[in-house]
Amino acid sequence: MTNILKCACCGARIADLSFLDWSDGETRPFECGECGCWTKVEASVSLETTSDAVETRDELRRLAMWNGCEFWYNTEGVLRIYPADDLGGRELAALWMAPETGYEEAAGLHVTVDGRPLPVDVYDGLVPREAAKVIWKRIGAIL
Numbered sequence: 001m002t003n004i005l006k007c008a009c010c011g012a013r014i015a016d017l018s019f020l021d022w023s024d025g026e027t028r029p030f031e032c033g034e035c036g037c038w039t040k041v042e043a044s045v046s047l048e049t050t051s052d053a054v055e056t057r058d059e060l061r062r063l064a065m066w067n068g069c070e071f072w073y074n075t076e077g078v079l080r081i082y083p084a085d086d087l088g089g090r091e092l093a094a095l096w097m098a099p100e101t102g103y104e105e106a107a108g109l110h111v112t113v114d115g116r117p118l119p120v121d122v123y124d125g126l127v128p129r130e131a132a133k134v135i136w137k138r139i140g141a142i143l
């Protein structure tokens with residue numbers, strides 16, 4: 001991903017922001033080398049996830065819907081799945097994304113089924129649709 005900052009005054013290229021380390025909400029001024037204008041940049045940092053992981057999660061959400069399950073996202077972005085008409089009851093599964101870097105966990109999709117972590121190698125390397133099916137099998141087994 002590239003994120004080129006251009007000068008608001010003259011349009012000159014100032015910096016490629018994607019090569020810098022940012023923390024959320026951080027503000028930095030950049031001086032334009034062409035015209036001397038200063039441009040302030042505020043960072044909004046969000047977790048980057050692999051598209052495969054996102055697709056797998058979305059596919060799982062569809063499977064949960066088709067099977068009449070209840071589900072919701074909590075504030076940390078964890079998708080929690082419950083049996084039909086039992087929202088907040090016994091949790092069948094939880095899904096969340098680990099970011100590409102900065103965590104000890106492997107990047108990508110992480111799943112717990114019935115409160116226990118599902119080993120990543122169960123679905124690692126599968127295309128999203130197949131990965132979702134394999135994961136759903138585990139969830140379906142405790143339904």
Ligand SMILES: [Zn+2]
Pocket residue numbers: 007008009010011012032033034035036037
């Ligand atoms: Zn400029």
